[in-house]
Amino acid sequence: MAEPKKLFIKTYGCQMNVYDSERMAEALGASGYVQTAAPEEADMILLNTCHIREKAAEKVYSELGRLKPLKAAKPGLKIGVAGCVAQAEGEEILRRQPLVDLVVGPQSYHRLPDLEARAGQGQRAVETEFPAEDKFDHLPARPKPRRGPTAFLTVQEGCDKFCAFCVVPYTRGAEVSRPVARVLSEARDLVERGVREITLLGQNVNAYHGAGPEGGDWSLARLIRELAEVDGLERIRFTTSHPNDMSDDLIEAHGTCEKLMPYLHLPVQSGSDRILKAMNRSHTAEQYLRVIERLRAARPDILLSGDFIVGFPGEEEADFQATMDLVRAVEYGQAYSFKYSPRPGTPAAERAGVSVEVMDDRLQRLQTLLNQQQRARQEAMVGRNVRVLFEKQGRAPGQLVGKSEYLHAVHVIAPDSALGESRAVRIAASAPNSLAGELLAG
Ligand code: 5AD
Numbered sequence: 001m002a003e004p005k006k007l008f009i010k011t012y013g014c015q016m017n018v019y020d021s022e023r024m025a026e027a028l029g030a031s032g033y034v035q036t037a038a039p040e041e042a043d044m045i046l047l048n049t050c051h052i053r054e055k056a057a058e059k060v061y062s063e064l065g066r067l068k069p070l071k072a073a074k075p076g077l078k079i080g081v082a083g084c085v086a087q088a089e090g091e092e093i094l095r096r097q098p099l100v101d102l103v104v105g106p107q108s109y110h111r112l113p114d115l116e117a118r119a120g121q122g123q124r125a126v127e128t129e130f131p132a133e134d135k136f137d138h139l140p141a142r143p144k145p146r147r148g149p150t151a152f153l154t155v156q157e158g159c160d161k162f163c164a165f166c167v168v169p170y171t172r173g174a175e176v177s178r179p180v181a182r183v184l185s186e187a188r189d190l191v192e193r194g195v196r197e198i199t200l201l202g203q204n205v206n207a208y209h210g211a212g213p214e215g216g217d218w219s220l221a222r223l224i225r226e227l228a229e230v231d232g233l234e235r236i237r238f239t240t241s242h243p244n245d246m247s248d249d250l251i252e253a254h255g256t257c258e259k260l261m262p263y264l265h266l267p268v269q270s271g272s273d274r275i276l277k278a279m280n281r282s283h284t285a286e287q288y289l290r291v292i293e294r295l296r297a298a299r300p301d302i303l304l305s306g307d308f309i310v311g312f313p314g315e316e317e318a319d320f321q322a323t324m325d326l327v328r329a330v331e332y333g334q335a336y337s338f339k340y341s342p343r344p345g346t347p348a349a350e351r352a353g354v355s356v357e358v359m360d361d362r363l364q365r366l367q368t369l370l371n372q373q374q375r376a377r378q379e380a381m382v383g384r385n386v387r388v389l390f391e392k393q394g395r396a397p398g399q400l401v402g403k404s405e406y407l408h409a410v411h412v413i414a415p416d417s418a419l420g421e422s423r424a425v426r427i428a429a430s431a432p433n434s435l436a437g438e439l440l441a442g
């Protein structure tokens with residue numbers, strides 16, 4: 001039997017890219033590839049790229065430059081660029097970097113085996129169309145080997161919101177939801193293979209409106225309720241959400257659906273109505289706070305996470321203070337904050353920016369506050385009982401690491417037999433980025 005060919009994938013950016021990389025590996029599995037963690041032994045290298053903030057394309061070109069010696073040592077090595085930089089740059093990548101064999105945008109991954117075969121015949125290829133068909137329908141079914149207890153599952157892709165700073169509507173295209181039946185069968189398949197927790201993914205996942213089995217569209221809340229019926233699936237999460245799509249039924253699901261975990265990533269970007277308007281967010285700070293209030297009424301212990309941008313064009317100190325006020329009002333348990341980065345082709349890229357010094361200063365002040373909140377929330381877990389879904393071995397002997405309902409990493413001395421299972425744990429201590437706990441009976 002022929003030696004399998006080896007595939008190395010480097011994934012940048014968001015969780016959707018992590019999911020896409022898995023599916024690309026499966027698609028190429030049908031062409032005889034197995035994955036390797038060592039780029040030097042690969043027959044094919046794929047960079048699954050991210051374009052969300054600046055210098056992404058430049059980073060890809062320098063990473064490609066570093067692959068030159070590998071290609072020189074193994075002339076048959078195929079090199080591909082996938083993801084959002086591939087979508088945004090297209091042909092330009094082939095022009096600028098002769099060692100690239102193929103460029104494939106996020107909506108065309110089902111074409112990978114074909115592109116790979118063409119590369120084998122010395123044809124360089126670019127595929128960045130937005131085809132009408134669902135790429136997932138054309139990817140092979142996942143093979144059956146057992147896998148770890150957590151998995152991502154993309155249910156929705158693309159965005160129609162057009163926030164003034166964001167490239168997503170251009171790189172991932174218009175919003176598309178996968179049909180309910182497809183999602184359910186993929187979820188059941190994952191559970192059969194050992195998965196206990198599924199995170200539903202979408203750029204605007206709570207705008208999900210997939211075709212139901214009997215016609216009519218289903219909301220995300222209805223999809224979650226149906227998934228909760230799958231035996232063996234213990235936990236459901238979803239990300240990323242938009243405040244305007246936090247519908248009543250989804251908020252209610254946080255109070256009534258036991259399998260839906262008490263954690264929500266709900267980006268707001270800014271606390272200033274003037275800046276929110278300039279960002280084309282179509283909600284105010286007050287509307288966001290009302291959504292949070294309703295979520296907490298439904299599920300008082302829910303842990304909230306957010307995204308923030310400082311230094312958006314036109315942001316004054318008073319606007320930044322409004323962001324700090326909003327953060328104080330919400331008390332986040334987790335957060336991501338960024339300096340504004342102009343993205344070519346987006347409306348805000350044309351506007352005069354805030355100086356780098358001011359941005360640095362604001363980011364630092366915001367992160368200090370967010371870190372304090374995160375630490376306080378984590379420390380408040382000490383003494384409490386949680387359930388931990390164990391994912392892997394820890395660094396210390398006999399130690400396992402898993403996640404609590406609130407997505408805190410928890411280190412526990414526990415037998416290997418607990419791997420892949422969730423167990424009751426008492427939290428004993430809080431470290432900077434994780435918790436330590438003791439196994440309880442049951
Ligand atoms: N500059 C800075 N941050 C950005 N994000 C998206 N686009 C930009 C940009 N141009 C951030 C937003 C978004 C997260 C995924 O990345 O906060 O929610």
Ligand code: SF4
Binds near residue numbers: 162168169203204242
């Ligand atoms: Fe980008 Fe806004 Fe769409 Fe989120 S909602 S993907 S920030 S355009």
